[in-house]
Amino acid sequence: MPEKQYDAKQIEEKWQERWKDSALFRAEENSTKPKYYVLEMLPYPSGTLHIGHIRNYTIGDALARYKRMRGFNVLHPMGWDAFGLPAENAAIANKRDPYEWTMFNIENMKRQHRRMGFSYDWSREVATCDPEYYRWNQWFFLKMLENGLAYRKKALVNWCNECGTVLANEQVVDGCCWRHEGTPVEQRAIEQWFLRITKYADELLNAISELENGWPERVLLMQTNWIGRSEGAEVDFQLDGSGQPIRVFTTRIDTIFGAACLILAPEHPMVAELASAELKPQVKQMIDSRASKGPGDVDKEGLPTGKFAVNPFSGEKIPIWIGNFVLMGYGTGAIMAVPAHDARDYEFCEKYGIEWRPAVEPVGFGKPIQVIWPFVDDGLLRESGEFSGLPSEEARRVMTAKAEAEGFGKAAVTYRIKDWGISRQRYWGTPIPVIYCPNCGIVPVPEKDLPVVLPLGIPILGKGRSPLENVPEFMNVKCPKCGEDARRESDTMDTFIDSSWYFYRYCDPHNSNAPFDSAKIAYWFPIDQYIGGVEHAILHLIYSRFWTKMMRDFGLVTNDEPVARLFTQGMVIKDGAKMSKSKGNVVSADQMIERFGADTGRIFELFAAPPEKEMDWTDAGANGAYSFLGRVYRYVTRNVGQGQPEPTDTDRKVLRKLHQTLQRITGDFESRWHFNTSIAALMELMNALIEHEKQISRVVMADVLEKLTLMLEPFAPYLAEEIWEEQGKTAPVFHYAWPEYDPELARDEEAEIVIQINGKVRGRLYVAFGTNRETLEKQAIGDSKIQPLLDGKQVVKVIVVPDRLVNIVVK
RNA sequence: GCCCGGGUGGCGAAAUCGGCAGACGCAAAGGACUUAAAAUCCUUUUUCCGGCAACGGGAGUGUGGGUUCAAGUCCCACCCCGGGCACCA
Known part of the structure; x- marks a missing residue:
């Protein structure tokens, strides 16, 4: 057969037409096959896919296609994280309605996904801005409200002036908004809705050990740090005079005899009574200046109250200060400062000349050791009354027990993680389903009235208050309890709620009676492989785990965790630089496909680097991937039905290379996921096939071409389908089984034995596999190249x- | 400051269990085909020394030490780069 030229565009358009609207990639409903749920994090519909997004989906799609060929019932869905600020900001900037803007983007990105040949089950597509989706956000919220997991309180919250809304703690980066890098986050006191994620803090932490096999260690570490469990004790110091207790949290009760002063956060409730009239303006200033401070170190500042507190262990009176570095939101908002054993306390007390003394000394060897203050490690207690001489660890136990027995303290655990503030003073999100009634107070919207539909086509103007406040048809409502005039909640939910459970909805996307059918969840969950960027290590991935545990406690699901295995792929950069709009180096999927074709993009993204590492997109490199695919296409088209009529000596060699390739690629899929080496193996196979082209028998040629095509399918599906058809076979390729490799065929004929002298390679032997030690030694020493040496x-x-090898050690 | 990653040719990388460092690709150089270009194909390509050559010899995986018959791989110290956390008491 004459060879044909590779025309990616023509081939890809042909197969897109055939795949369109077909049920080819649908997951089966009542299958006897084992299930496999592979999922890539759903995108925000920002407008266009670029080569950075594509990597994520290419990895997932290769896996989905491979698993189908391995006989799994594969669920591989896609959807849209469609609520969020960018839609609203675009609406303000371009006067476009957020709904229309979002829908337009979804259509465009879906077109790009199809063009890339990703094998999604589009019948399960979910867009989170669809009332049929977000009504279940509201439904979950009501259940949480009922169960005390959602509550409202006035709290200091993170406020971004640019967004004009509140941010969750997880959305504050370096003291600035995660979306506006130069905008410091302010602290404001606002009435907010919170979800009690802290109730699950311990479980979220403990279950991390069960995820160790499937999740990247660094993600688990980040979550561990984020939850920030810390064991210690709460201890009451008494206000000198009134005897009123001031509670502090400490992890180092063993150092309490070294407490030099008590320091309260400026927002601490007792500051009101402790601070004199002339001090109060300074306290207010301290609060304000910290609120407006950006990232980086804030200098420690303190204000003496002139009052004293009594150390419950030593009876000593120590001064009470107010300090800007003490956080109201952590522990009790008050600390005991032990400068001898804490770097921060040391810095503070040195600055203000507060006297201090040590309470713990290093475990020495009888000799006095030079101690560098502060000494923050454990040691032996000194000058600590009855506890002197005890090691720190034991002292903590004994002293906590004493505090508990005498009623001035107890063992305590604090967490860094705080409850999840979900109120956003924004339009484009899920309305929070509550009504404020002048008579009845906070009234949940009855379940039968869900969804509370977000009104469309409304004017979006300023910032600071939800645009919904200006929509009387939405705001004015009768109280469901008493029937009086009432108002709706105008805040909407944080969009991380949408993404906390979307992967459950994929299992039952059109259910109008419940978020999903629990039986379907029991079949599909947990997600076998989740793939996404490491930037979601704490936000999305901790919320999702929380949501799953909450649903489990409501009896909706039986799994404890949503995701069995997580893979975080590396970033895509362009010519060594980060892609960004301002640099103008963002390559869209469309541009890439026009120039190289979807298959080339897929192959190159996998080939250029192992998937967990950063990958540098260069057009020259992509060109290399293109010529590889061209070589494959031309080779197949000119060799279909060709070959020597009789078996040849070369057949064995070619089959060996084929089966070695199969072995390597199968191994890459099953364990390492280093698809860069899979592609390299395919290239090596091609090189070998070209080298021996004329010496291969007809039978072996047909076998090799068939298996080559099957191996290509997860990586370059368009080309695979095309050359499958060229071979006279019936599409689609992924309906055929992944070829098994034959270890006998894969094995090398002879073992190559390296002969070393003192570790340096000096010669080689070719022997049968399994040749015994004695023979090898004799042959090596007797080798004509080795003898003279x-x-x-x-x-x-x-x-x-x-x-x-044989290594001969000589003198 | 603390906690994770990582450092291998001109570049992206490979070496899966301590056993031949640099597979595969890019770029570069030379050549074939072509009126020409593109495309395609062939050859060379870690570095230094010797040789017309086949080839031979030395060095080499951030730096310095160590373990071992043998180290990119294990151990200790340090340097640099990337990421996370950062007054969390």
């Missing part, structure tokens, strides 16, 4: 590693 030397030792 041993002349006049004394052989000290010979190390023989069968099938690998």
